[in-house]
Amino acid sequence: xxxxxxxxxxxxxxALDDCLNSGIDRIILYGPSGIGKTFAGLTMGxxxxxxxxxxxxxxxxxxxxxxxxxxxxxxxxxxxxGAALLAWKGNGINGGRLIADEIDKxxxxxxxxLLSMLDSPESASWNHPTTNEILKPLDGFSCIMTTNVEDxxxxxxxxxxxxxxxxxxxxxxxxxxKRLSPDLRPMAIRSADxxxxxxxxxAFYDFDKLRTVxxxxxxxxxxxxxxxxxxxxxxxxxxx
Amino acid sequence: xxxxxKKITHxxxxxxxxxxxxxxxxxxxxDCAPRRGVPQTNVVTREMLAPGEDTEFSRAIRxxxxxxxxxxxxxxxxxxxxxxxxxxxxLMVTEExxxxxxxxxxxxxxxxxxxxxxxxxxxxKCVALRDWSSAIQMCIATVGTAAHKSFLTGIRRxxxxxxxxxxxxxxxxxxxxKTAEQTGTLTSTVIDHGTGLFPRGFAHxxxxxxxVDRLMDFNPDKKDDDEKKGExxxxxxxxxxxxxxxxxxxxxxxxxxxxxxxxxxxxxxxTKPTGHIPSWGELRIQREPMPKITKGxxxxxxxxxxxxxxxxxxxxxxTDPDKxxxxxxxxxxxxxxxxxxxxxxxFSHAQIRQIVEAAPGATVAMYSECGKEHPxxxxxxxxxxxxxxxxxxxxxxGVDHPALEWAIKQRQRSSAPVVWVTDGGVQGMTGGNFEQLxxxxxxTCLKNNVVVVPHVDEAVALLKGMQRGVKAKRVWPPMFxxxxxxxxxxxxPQ
Numbered sequence: 001x002x003x004x005x006x007x008x009x010x011x012x013x014x015a016l017d018d019c020l021n022s023g024i025d026r027i028i029l030y031g032p033s034g035i036g037k038t039f040a041g042l043t044m045g046x047x048x049x050x051x052x053x054x055x056x057x058x059x060x061x062x063x064x065x066x067x068x069x070x071x072x073x074x075x076x077x078x079x080x081x082g083a084a085l086l087a088w089k090g091n092g093i094n095g096g097r098l099i100a101d102e103i104d105k106x107x108x109x110x111x112x113x114l115l116s117m118l119d120s121p122e123s124a125s126w127n128h129p130t131t132n133e134i135l136k137p138l139d140g141f142s143c144i145m146t147t148n149v150e151d152x153x154x155x156x157x158x159x160x161x162x163x164x165x166x167x168x169x170x171x172x173x174x175x176x177x178k179r180l181s182p183d184l185r186p187m188a189i190r191s192a193d194x195x196x197x198x199x200x201x202x203a204f205y206d207f208d209k210l211r212t213v214x215x216x217x218x219x220x221x222x223x224x225x226x227x228x229x230x231x232x233x234x235x236x237x238x239x240x
Numbered sequence: 241x242x243x244x245x246k247k248i249t250h251x252x253x254x255x256x257x258x259x260x261x262x263x264x265x266x267x268x269x270x271d272c273a274p275r276r277g278v279p280q281t282n283v284v285t286r287e288m289l290a291p292g293e294d295t296e297f298s299r300a301i302r303x304x305x306x307x308x309x310x311x312x313x314x315x316x317x318x319x320x321x322x323x324x325x326x327x328x329x330x331l332m333v334t335e336e337x338x339x340x341x342x343x344x345x346x347x348x349x350x351x352x353x354x355x356x357x358x359x360x361x362x363x364x365k366c367v368a369l370r371d372w373s374s375a376i377q378m379c380i381a382t383v384g385t386a387a388h389k390s391f392l393t394g395i396r397r398x399x400x401x402x403x404x405x406x407x408x409x410x411x412x413x414x415x416x417x418k419t420a421e422q423t424g425t426l427t428s429t430v431i432d433h434g435t436g437l438f439p440r441g442f443a444h445x446x447x448x449x450x451x452v453d454r455l456m457d458f459n460p461d462k463k464d465d466d467e468k469k470g471e472x473x474x475x476x477x478x479x480x481x482x483x484x485x486x487x488x489x490x491x492x493x494x495x496x497x498x499x500x501x502x503x504x505x506x507x508x509x510x511t512k513p514t515g516h517i518p519s520w521g522e523l524r525i526q527r528e529p530m531p532k533i534t535k536g537x538x539x540x541x542x543x544x545x546x547x548x549x550x551x552x553x554x555x556x557x558x559t560d561p562d563k564x565x566x567x568x569x570x571x572x573x574x575x576x577x578x579x580x581x582x583x584x585x586x587f588s589h590a591q592i593r594q595i596v597e598a599a600p601g602a603t604v605a606m607y608s609e610c611g612k613e614h615p616x617x618x619x620x621x622x623x624x625x626x627x628x629x630x631x632x633x634x635x636x637x638g639v640d641h642p643a644l645e646w647a648i649k650q651r652q653r654s655s656a657p658v659v660w661v662t663d664g665g666v667q668g669m670t671g672g673n674f675e676q677l678x679x680x681x682x683x684t685c686l687k688n689n690v691v692v693v694p695h696v697d698e699a700v701a702l703l704k705g706m707q708r709g710v711k712a713k714r715v716w717p718p719m720f721x722x723x724x725x726x727x728x729x730x731x732x733p734q
Contacts (some may be wrong), residue, residue, distance in 0.1 A: 187256045190264040194255040197267070227251070233299070234256040234344045237306045240427050 363394020507729020609638025
């Protein structure tokens with residue numbers, strides 16, 4: 001997803017590109033699912049020092065954020081760093097990137113831990129439980145949070161407050177569309193932000209693949225189920 | 241997702257359709273009964289009502305609504321109506337035709353499935369009420385669908401002749417759509433650079449709708465009556481034709497019923513597609529300074545007469561050989577004289593004065609498009625006053641029809657005449673002579689009793705004659721007359 005290859009980016013992707021290139025290190029990407037927000041977080045901008053993904057869920061604990069002890073095969077306890085600390089450490093020279101997915105689903109424990117992890121570099125620090133080593137985020141550490149909620153008020157206030165830049169991603173990245181046959185691309189773009197009636201980009205990938213082998217109608221039936229005939233009719237109308 | 245269950249309901253997906261003139265977004269799609277007039281599509285608010293039943297009829301309706309979402313005008317419909325090239329009704333029914341035609345092109349069998357069964361009764365009703373205009377509308381709106389056949393059956397039950405006529409019109413309408421399709425812009429939704437109108441493909445609808453309007457104005461019953469009489473007022477041309485043996489005419493000289501009407505109707509033709517959307521410019525009106533006082537005045541005036549009740553001018557007994565000792569009140573009739581001041585026309589200040597004197601209280605204006613920074617319509621005389629010098633114009637036409645409409649609105653009273661001085665070389669903003677624009681001007685003249693003359697001198701003579709009570713007679717410029725004859729097969733009425 002090297003944005004340099006793309007001459008005319010859609011407005012939402014251009015906004016993200018501009019922010020990352022300007023050194024903004026805290027961004028929320030929100031919008032419909034399945035159009036490449038996470039992929040963009042993992043790949044866009046400078047991610048040479050590594051990108052670490054954290055998929056939030058209600059029953060997740062701070063262990064996934066900070067780290068946890070784990071027994072080795074010899075019975076010893078070994079500390080495993082969590083995604084946030086791995087991103088702090090980066091490649092040892094520069095900080096990496098933390099991608100916190102589905103941030104609206106994070107429980108209180110995770111949200112509180114993330115708060116301290118995403119504090120300003122001057123305030124953020126963490127003590128290693130065994131070595132008492134004090135870790136701080138290295139220069140270049142960045143965080144991109146993603147969510148499907150449309151109303152930013154639904155996010156924990158103090159956490160959202162650390163992310164003044166919020167970009168709504170409403171269409172798939174042009175590079176993600178390149179995997180699709182040209183005739184389906186405009187439809188994939190339009191249906192990505194169609195609310196409850198949306199058809200995901202992944203569904204279009206599968207339909208595209210299946211139709212070459214099984215034919216249009218069978219491919220639609222398998223991919224879209226009871227929506228197949230309506231979608232096929234739409235394809236017919238679009239082709240006029 | 242791969243559940244292969246029996247489908248019960250279907251929902252159309254207008255979100256998947258692309259347009260160049262409006263942004264895509266979420267749609268609200270609802271279910272409705274599969275009945276004429278119930279399903280609907282609003283491209284602006286992105287709302288659609290379409291039947292979800294698993295029948296071929298409902299599917300045809302869904303395809304129809306989807307095609308509206310794909311090609312029909314969104315929030316620019318009012319602009320198309322305001323152009324007044326075609327009436328709203330004609331635009332609506334012709335758009336139905338375009339949508340049904342495109343659905344057939346997309347592979348939906350509209351000729352088999354799109355009918356709700358009410359059309360036959362509609363046809364019978366049209367004939368029973370002798371409502372030719374509604375019959376034309378329904379005919380055009382259903383062409384290419386199963387409803388068309390039912391409708392014509394209903395028509396034929398009441399009047400076989402109407403059935404023949406409407407069948408021919410339907411075929412011609414489909415032919416026109418095919419011609420439009422060959423231009424490659426029938427489904428285009430781009431914004432037209434010249435006019436700013438969108439979607440571009442709707443220009444084809446407008447062009448055909450203008451023809452539909454003329455068809456609606458045709459009165460087959462009147463023609464029928466004339467034919468039965470054999471020597472009707474319009475019989476001049478028909479008598480000539482009837483001398484020759486034609487298909488359908490037997491040797492005994494007995495013509496098929498209504499053959500003449502059919503021929504007359506076939507002479508009404510649509511204009512040809514040009515690849516452009518012909519359009520008028522916007523009026524920029526300037527009232528010239530009017531320091532000159534003229535004799536003409538709109539108000540009451542008493543003049544001497546030799547008959548009356550109260551002898552108010554007794555001195556005339558000795559001074560006037562005609563002894564006009566009574567008074568008579570005359571009113572200035574007013575009127576509006578609109579002069580085409582394009583490069584092909586010429587007139588002088590003295591002629592304008594003559595106009596004002598011949599028509600007391602008349603408003604005189606001239607128009608010519610001279611670039612966006614300059615006015616294009618100048619009021620030269622008004623209420624007995626007139627300008628000292630004529631403004632420089634003599635460039636393009638550009639605003640013939642808007643100026644004509646403006647002139648009609650300026651009438652001091654409904655009986656005040658409107659005289660349009662033009663050589664008939666009307667042109668839109670893009671230049672070039674478009675038949676569509678000519679017909680629009682002629683229709684407006686006929687509708688509003690505008691008297692057309694080709695030169696200012698003729699306007700002066702005409703106004704003087706009108707003052708004496710002579711009925712005004714139009715002198716149609718050759719271009720108007722030729723275009724009208726070509727498109728309607730009849731001469732322009734005087």
